[in-house]
Amino acid sequence: MRAARLVLPAAVLLTLAILWELVVWGLDVPKWIVPSPSAIWQAFWEMRALLGIHVAQTMLEVAIGIGIAVAAGVAVAAAINFSPLLQRAIYPLLVISQTVPILALAPLLIIWFGFGIAPKVIVVTLFCFFPIAVNTSDGLTSTEPELIDLFRSMGATWLQIWRKVRLPAALPYFFSGLKIAATYSVTGAIVGEWVGAKQGLGIYMLRSSAAFKTAQVFSAIVITSLLSIALFLAVFALERGMMPWHFDER
Amino acid sequence: MTLLAVDSLSKTFGRSSRRGAQREVEAVVDLTFNIEAGEFLTIIGPSGCGKSTLLRLLAGLEQPDSGQITLQTQPLPDPSDRQGRFGYMPQRDTLLPWRTVLENVILGVELAGGSRETARDEARQLLPLFGLDGFENNWPSTLSGGMRQRAALLRTFLAGYDILLLDEPFGALDALTRRMLQQWLLGVRTRFSKTILFITHDIDEALLLGDRMLVFSPRPGRITADLKIDLPDPRDVNTILEPDFLTLKRNALAHLKL
Numbered sequence: 001m002r003a004a005r006l007v008l009p010a011a012v013l014l015t016l017a018i019l020w021e022l023v024v025w026g027l028d029v030p031k032w033i034v035p036s037p038s039a040i041w042q043a044f045w046e047m048r049a050l051l052g053i054h055v056a057q058t059m060l061e062v063a064i065g066i067g068i069a070v071a072a073g074v075a076v077a078a079a080i081n082f083s084p085l086l087q088r089a090i091y092p093l094l095v096i097s098q099t100v101p102i103l104a105l106a107p108l109l110i111i112w113f114g115f116g117i118a119p120k121v122i123v124v125t126l127f128c129f130f131p132i133a134v135n136t137s138d139g140l141t142s143t144e145p146e147l148i149d150l151f152r153s154m155g156a157t158w159l160q161i162w163r164k165v166r167l168p169a170a171l172p173y174f175f176s177g178l179k180i181a182a183t184y185s186v187t188g189a190i191v192g193e194w195v196g197a198k199q200g201l202g203i204y205m206l207r208s209s210a211a212f213k214t215a216q217v218f219s220a221i222v223i224t225s226l227l228s229i230a231l232f233l234a235v236f237a238l239e240r241g242m243m244p245w246h247f248d249e250r
Numbered sequence: 251m252t253l254l255a256v257d258s259l260s261k262t263f264g265r266s267s268r269r270g271a272q273r274e275v276e277a278v279v280d281l282t283f284n285i286e287a288g289e290f291l292t293i294i295g296p297s298g299c300g301k302s303t304l305l306r307l308l309a310g311l312e313q314p315d316s317g318q319i320t321l322q323t324q325p326l327p328d329p330s331d332r333q334g335r336f337g338y339m340p341q342r343d344t345l346l347p348w349r350t351v352l353e354n355v356i357l358g359v360e361l362a363g364g365s366r367e368t369a370r371d372e373a374r375q376l377l378p379l380f381g382l383d384g385f386e387n388n389w390p391s392t393l394s395g396g397m398r399q400r401a402a403l404l405r406t407f408l409a410g411y412d413i414l415l416l417d418e419p420f421g422a423l424d425a426l427t428r429r430m431l432q433q434w435l436l437g438v439r440t441r442f443s444k445t446i447l448f449i450t451h452d453i454d455e456a457l458l459l460g461d462r463m464l465v466f467s468p469r470p471g472r473i474t475a476d477l478k479i480d481l482p483d484p485r486d487v488n489t490i491l492e493p494d495f496l497t498l499k500r501n502a503l504a505h506l507k508l
Contacts, residue, residue: 146342153309154409155334156361164361168348245348245389 035215040222043215050204055223057199061117061189062231065124069181072125073132074174081140081166094133102126102188106195120192120200127188128181132174139173140166172246175239182231186224253287253445254308254413259317261303276470277303281317283464283473285413290439290446292456294506295466301449302341303471305415308447309338321413334362337411337444341418343398345390351401352377352386358409373408379438380404396427400434413445420455432458433487440484453506454490457481457498465505475505 017037023029024036031039044051076094080087102123109119143166151161186201193202201220208216240247259281265273278300285291293301306312308319310332319326326332337358345354352373359369377383380400390398399419406414420428432455439446450456456463457479465475479498481489489495 144342144344146340146344147346149306149309149311150338150340150344151361152333153311153336153338154358154361160361164357165346168346171348243348245391248389 032212032214035218039215040218043213044219044222047216047219051201051219051223054199054201054204054220055227057197058186058189058193058201059227061120061192061200062124062185062227064117065121065189066128066178066181066185068121069125069128069132070178073129073177074136076133077136077140077170080137091137094130094137098130103191106192109192110196115196115198119195120189120197123192124185124188127184131180131184132177135177135180136170136174139170142173143169171243175235175243179232179235179239182235183228185231186228190224251287252284253289253322254285255318255320256281256283256304256308257318257320258282259304259307259314259319261300261307261312261314278307278471281471281473283476285445285447287412288443288445290448290459290461291464292448292450292460292462293464293466294450294453294456294502295471296468296506297451298469299466300469300471301466302417305338305417305447305449308332308415309336310334311338335411335413337406337409337414339402339406339414339416339419341421343395343402343422345398345402345405347390350387350389351382351393354390355401355405355408357405358411362409369408373404376404376408379441381434394427395423396431399423399431403435407442407444413447416446416448418449418451421451428452428455429487435459436485453499453502457495457502458485458487458490463502465502475502477502477505 021036021038024034035043076090080090105126106119106123109122113119113122147165147169148161151165156164189200190202190205193200194206197203201224205217205220208214208220260279261277263275263277265275281304283291293304295301303312307314310326310329313329319332321332321335326335345351346357349357352370355373356366356369360366374386377386380403382397382401382404385393385397390401393401399422403416403419406416420431423431436459448456448459458481460479463475463477463479464473465477466472467474477498481492481494481498
């Protein structure tokens with residue numbers, strides 16, 4: 001069933017790639033303007049060893065960035081829900097903070113933190129923090145009051161209410177946030193690298209495009225997409241593992 | 251023996267409207283009644299009459315403005331005194347979706363710090379009686395409405411309280427399932443020495459299940475009648491067709507002013 005649903009979009013994609021190949025070939029478009037899919041594949045294959053190093057660097061930034069965003073996002077969400085005062089003070093700022101263009105912050109981060117890994121990790125964290133914090137916060141708020149009443153009537157402590165009701169009830173929301181964050185994160189790392197880096201997919205793209213090696217740029221773009229998809233699927237798998245009740249029809 | 255004594259209990263809710271003005275809503279007024287140990291007391295009244303408020307007051311989820319609640323001669327003035335003393339089953343389905351049936355029904359023991367393994371053993375023995383045999387590892391979302399309510403009841407029974415406060419446990423079920431569960435509860439009841447306070451808006455249900463019935467007035471809720479239900483045991487679904495039952499029902503309807 002699920003594999004069958006992939007057949008149609010895959011067929012469309014394949015058709016488009018073939019058309020692209022034929023048009024580039026037929027009109028004799030120069031390779032440095034629009035390379036054909038086969039040229040992109042060739043560029044990938046030739047540079048695969050070097051690409052591996054860049055991908056590893058980018059994914060390291062992504063992993064650390066998401067990790068910090070998850071810790072900070074969940075902590076802020078819990079704090080907001082713990083105190084109505086904090087809720088009123090912080091939640092609007094959290095939403096407003098989304099209007100700050102993170103892209104514009106990246107050069108500042110270079111000034112403050114140098115050309116090391118730190119500014120890239122911070123960009124990824126900024127991209128990922130918001131969806132995690134807001135979704136988790138919404139999840140914690142949405143706990144059914146009847147469940148909390150039930151626990152209170154059974155003499156539960158607030159710690160028991162958090163551990164056994166509020167946190168599990170917020171899990172689906174947390175994972176919605178994490179899925180959004182995961183799709184943003186690779187792009188975030190690449191934006192961070194564009195501003196200044198020694199290694200990473202972003203810098204590979206910049207160098208390739210400066211040298212008019214357009215096929216290499218395209219191959220890096222495809223890899224970025226694939227990494228984002230892989231990350232999304234990893235989060236989805238984690239979600240299934242942690243919330244079997246959400247998926248199982250036992 | 252009087253197990254629970256409720257004396258002159260009143261509760262008014264303050265509701266602030268959009269303009270900020272306080273609007274007071276009297277929920278229950280001057281409720282006074284006792285429950286004997288082992289008694290099945292049903293409470294009937296129109297919706298919004300404060301029946302649920304009474305249970306929430308008893309369960310320690312609300313604090314009365316005046317009046318006293320005494321359990322086995324021990325007054326319970328504060329909500330925290332009452333929390334953890336009654337087996338409260340809210341009106342809405344409250345099984346935890348992330349726990350299997352078995353892990354749901356042992357919740358009361360778990361929260362009280364008891365042995366989960368002992369509770370699981372006890373629960374497994376009772377699953378057949380509650381019609382949940384073979385479903386212990388199911389997620390609640392895979393159960394029918396009737397099964398979910400039986401699981402919630404089992405959770406309330408297992409928690410080990412003397413008095414159960416059941417807020418329209420069969421209210422959301424279809425008529426046929428409700429009949430089946432009433433019949434089932436009549437059977438189960440004799441197996442446990444529980445005292446039960448059972449809220450319903452179904453007069454047949456109130457008379458069929460109860461030893462005694464309190465009739466509430468429309469809001470604000472007052473007790474307008476305290477009726478003994480002298481029907482022979484064992485009762486079954488056909489009891490509601492007998493002349494004695496109909497006499498009781500006529501009397502009750504008169505008190506409900508329907």
